[in-house]
Amino acid sequence: xxxxxxxxxxxIFDSQGDEAEIHREFDVVQSxxxxxxxxxxxxADWGLxxxxxxxxxRNSGYYVYFLFKAEIDTPVxxxxxxxxxxxxxxHMIIAGNSxxxxxxxxxxxxPIHKIEHTEPVEPVKEELxxxxxAVEPPVENETIEVSKEEETQxxxxxxxxxxxxxxxxxxxxxxxxxxxxxxxxxxxEIKEDPEVVREQEQSDENNESDENEDNNRIEEQKExxxxxxxxxxKKSEE
Amino acid sequence: xxERKRNPRNRREPRKHRKCPFCANSHIDIDYKNIDLLKRYxxxxxxxxxxxxxxxxxxxxxxxxxxxxxxxFLALIPYVVYTYR
Ligand SMILES: [Zn+2]
Numbered sequence: 252x253x254x255x256x257x258x259x260x261x262x263i264f265d266s267q268g269d270e271a272e273i274h275r276e277f278d279v280v281q282s283x284x285x286x287x288x289x290x291x292x293x294x295a296d297w298g299l300x301x302x303x304x305x306x307x308x309r310n311s312g313y314y315v316y317f318l319f320k321a322e323i324d325t326p327v328x329x330x331x332x333x334x335x336x337x338x339x340x341x342h343m344i345i346a347g348n349s350x351x352x353x354x355x356x357x358x359x360x361x362p363i364h365k366i367e368h369t370e371p372v373e374p375v376k377e378e379l380x381x382x383x384x385a386v387e388p389p390v391e392n393e394t395i396e397v398s399k400e401e402e403t404q405x406x407x408x409x410x411x412x413x414x415x416x417x418x419x420x421x422x423x424x425x426x427x428x429x430x431x432x433x434x435x436x437x438x439x440e441i442k443e444d445p446e447v448v449r450e451q452e453q454s455d456e457n458n459e460s461d462e463n464e465d466n467n468r469i470e471e472q473k474e475x476x477x478x479x480x481x482x483x484x485k486k487s488e489e
Numbered sequence: 490x491x492e493r494k495r496n497p498r499n500r501r502e503p504r505k506h507r508k509c510p511f512c513a514n515s516h517i518d519i520d521y522k523n524i525d526l527l528k529r530y531x532x533x534x535x536x537x538x539x540x541x542x543x544x545x546x547x548x549x550x551x552x553x554x555x556x557x558x559x560x561x562f563l564a565l566i567p568y569v570v571y572t573y574r
Contacts (some may be wrong), residue, residue: 261563263563263564300565303564303565303566303567304564304565304567305567306564312564313562316522341557341562341563341564343562343563345559350518352521354518354522359521374516
């Protein structure tokens with residue numbers, strides 16, 4: 252008996268054509284998954300989403316998320332079957348865990364669009380005791396609050412480095428306005444970074460290397476994707 | 490001829506020590522589906538911000554980079570953002 256695992260499958264469907272037909276295609280893929288999996292856990296429709304870059308000359312597509320338990324040789328077979336489907340622009344199968352089950356449960360208690368744009372009503376209540384002070388915390392703010400707390404702690408702690416003390420002492424005045432400042436601060440740091448300033452003088456070379464880096468990254472991603480993507484990537488290059 | 494002077498304002502300042510926000514609250518899941526979270530660790534050109542600037546630990550930076558790459562593959566965040574000057 253082969254080993255059983257949780258898998259996440261994200262499928263991007265072509266948005267061109269009859270909408271009802273596309274939605275029927277969702278069910279076709281679901282039945283495909285159900286047939287091959289040992290246990291079908293659930294599905295979440297993300298709806299129509301704009302791509303951040305065109306995939307096979309399309310600018311948007313329907314995202315559907317599937318979660319299932321299957322034996323370890325299933326994803327390869329499933330990927331092969333999904334590649335045959337012309338309505339599917341791209342798909343990705345990755346190993347899931349208990350978090351992905353939690354994610355799906357959360358989604359089913361609230362519709363997806365509400366969770367994305369406003370705070371989910373019930374899930375937040377569950378998390379409140381952990382965060383303690385946050386009144387309306389969308390997921391974003393949590394990390395920021397933490398880093399703020401830590402900065403104040405840093406000031407209190409007696410540090411041996413005098414130089415760093417001075418810089419950190421000047422900071423608390425900036426702190427009160429929250430989220431935006433934090434992110435701005437990060438970007439400013441990058442700009443002020445002496446290395447970057449120096450390197451800007453050789454900007455021509457730099458730009459070239461930047462592009463190379465990005466290309467490399469795309470190739471890297473192909474390799475990382477492994478079974479998940481190679482077919483789809485080729486399509487997009489055409 | 491002209492020797493390039495070192496601008497004192499360009500000197501590297503000691504980085505303040507920051508703790509990793511993901512180690513501090515372990516209930517935050519770094520996940521390709523959580524796009525709002527990933528976006529904050531990518532700069533305006535779409536590049537992953539190095540961890541020396543964000544204070545993330547090596548373990549979580551690895552995880553973050555992985556999930557960002559997954560999100561990129563699914564066109565949820567861009568590979569490159571071209572800024573024209
Ligand atoms: Zn960490």
